[in-house]
Amino acid sequence: MKQAEKQLRKQAGPVMETADPSLTARIRDRYGDLTPMERQLADVILACPGELSGYSATELAGRAGVSKMTVSRLVRRLGYAGFEEARLAARRGGDWGSPLFLLPPGVAGPAQAPAPDAGLPPLEAHFRRSAEALAATARQIDPALLAQAARALAGARRIWVCGARNSAFLAGYARWQFIQVRGEVHQLAASGETMAETLADLGTGDLLFLVGIRRRPPAIVRLLRTAGERGIPTILIADSHSALEAPPPPLTFRCETRSLAALDSHVAALAVIHALAAELIPLTGEPGRARIRAIEDLHDQLEEL
CATH class of the missing domain: 1.10.10.10 (Winged helix-like DNA-binding domain superfamily/Winged helix DNA-binding domain)
Structure with missing residues (x-):
């Protein structure tokens, strides 16, 4: 376990100490x-x-x-x-x-493509880069650590998902995946709330699922730091190439997000979240199956789908 944690901290990259004016x-x-x-x-x-x-x-x-x-x-x-x-x-x-x-x-529009993609039609180059991002991320993921994170998701009393900017929709996607097979998966913080009002109730039985892809707002950095100081177990989804402004938790998963455009690609982050959900499903056992059945029955009763 200690060796795996050391490896993840090494992958997480350097800690950014100060913010310098651009x-x-x-x-x-x-x-x-x-x-x-x-x-x-x-x-x-x-x-x-x-x-x-x-x-x-x-x-x-x-x-x-x-x-x-x-x-x-x-x-x-x-x-x-x-x-x-x-x-x-x-x-x-x-x-x-x-x-x-x-x-x-x-x-x-799109930034200039690196040499390996030169000469390809733009759309083909775009999808090839997405596939390369998935492959690069897969090489960085330790299967044992992914399994450990899935066990943490299954065993937590409550899960709190959080993200800001582009990371907000990724955190939302994670919540929609996890609530299919287990309850008590909440947003931190809900609309109109502050982080402190929820964070005050979190303990070691809870789990923070934080998505912090690069260009993280200071509030997300402070949350990561505070969770570490309070001993709140945390799973962090981050990008593979920006320095983290706070010490990363042992369960940190780096994703390749660079693209051919001026905007980042998040296909690899989505794939990691989906992989965690896939690992989580069998761990929930019969209660997870029962929850899925109950949800489907309610869909029918409420004629939602």
């Missing part, structure tokens, strides 16, 4: 103080900030029609030690999943 935020904050040439350069960067990670200072200066010295002055004015530090900031924006940092120049 490259674009720094430019906006200082834009009024820039010289005309610096503004000309800043406008080029703001048009497609993610491109900065792929340029040298000389190339960027040429594209903006300014001198290399202007590039050096601007990055220092923005608070970076040098151009390489600014490039790293742009790369972090892409890793964090900002669509602005993932858009190609002047286009609001």
Whole structure:
């Protein structure tokens, strides 16, 4: 067990200690103080900030029609030690999943495909990338850990699912899967409620099922941290390539979400949640079957379907 936990923590990646103002935020904050040439350069960067990670200072200066010295002055004015530090900031924006940092120049459509997909029709390339995301995620999943998570889902007194932004619909999907075979699966927090009002009642007999795909709001990070401090068992569904802002729980499952577009793909996260539900069904035994029968009978009585 300890070895499996170590492996999952290794897969979970580094912990992000502090939140640094983004490259674009720094430019906006200082834009009024820039010289005309610096503004000309800043406008080029703001048009497609993610491109900065792929340029040298000389190339960027040429594209903006300014001198290399202007590039050096601007990055220092923005608070970076040098151009390489600014490039790293742009790369972090892409890793964090900002669509602005993932858009190609002047286009609001799909980003450029990596070499393996070159020459394929766009739709075929899209579906191939989805299949690759599923395969990459499958390679990262430890079957023993998945089985352990399913047992935790089956044995918990209550399950509380939570997610924000795109992760909210994934958490909702998890709840709809789990309630087919077991009761006491709740949303944290329900409409109009705060997290604290529910979290105060959670104990070690409960289970938090948290979906935290990249670009997590601070509230989700604080919830993860608080659950760890309170000893609340937690299953975390995360992406495979952004740093976590809090220590991940042992039951953390990383999913590949990068796509050919400026928006993330969530097919792998859905597949992991479905795999957990499939593992859960046999663990619920006859009570699970009885619940399914009762639900189907009520569907008929209520003429819902």
